[in-house]
Amino acid sequence: MIRLGLLLLILPLLVLMGVYFWELNDVRSCQLDGGHWDYLAGVCRDSPQPFVPWVERMPLLVNGGMLVSVLGLVLCMVGFYQKRR
Numbered sequence: 001m002i003r004l005g006l007l008l009l010i011l012p013l014l015v016l017m018g019v020y021f022w023e024l025n026d027v028r029s030c031q032l033d034g035g036h037w038d039y040l041a042g043v044c045r046d047s048p049q050p051f052v053p054w055v056e057r058m059p060l061l062v063n064g065g066m067l068v069s070v071l072g073l074v075l076c077m078v079g080f081y082q083k084r085r
Contacts (some may be wrong), residue, residue, distance in 0.1 A: 001075055001076075001078060001079035001082070002075075002076055002079035002080065004075055005072045005073065005074070005075030005077075005078075005079055006067050006072065006074075006076060007072065008069065008071055008072025008073070008075060009069050009072030009073055009075075009076060010069075011068075011072075012064075012065035012066070012068045012069050012072075013065070013069060015065060016061065016062065016065045019061065020054060023042075023054075025045075026042075026044075028046035028060035036048045036049050039050060039051060039052040039057060040052055049080065
């Protein structure tokens with residue numbers, strides 16, 4: 001149970017960080033080209049665009065990932081409290 005808990009604890013965080021930095025790479029390359037990133041459309045534009053937080057654009061990914069991590073933490077805690085056979 002501890003192995004499954006650790007997997008559920010760590011894997012969603014790695015996925016969230018991977019998706020976040022993938023988008024950040026696109027944003028930075030757009031800015032280096034002199035453009036402005038449109039967060040809602042996910043494209044580079046010539047005119048300034050408003051900033052939209054990541055949690056508002058992908059709430060299911062963020063909240064679901066955190067929920068799975070909490071489930072993994074609970075499984076780890078239960079696994080540590082169980083006696084070994």
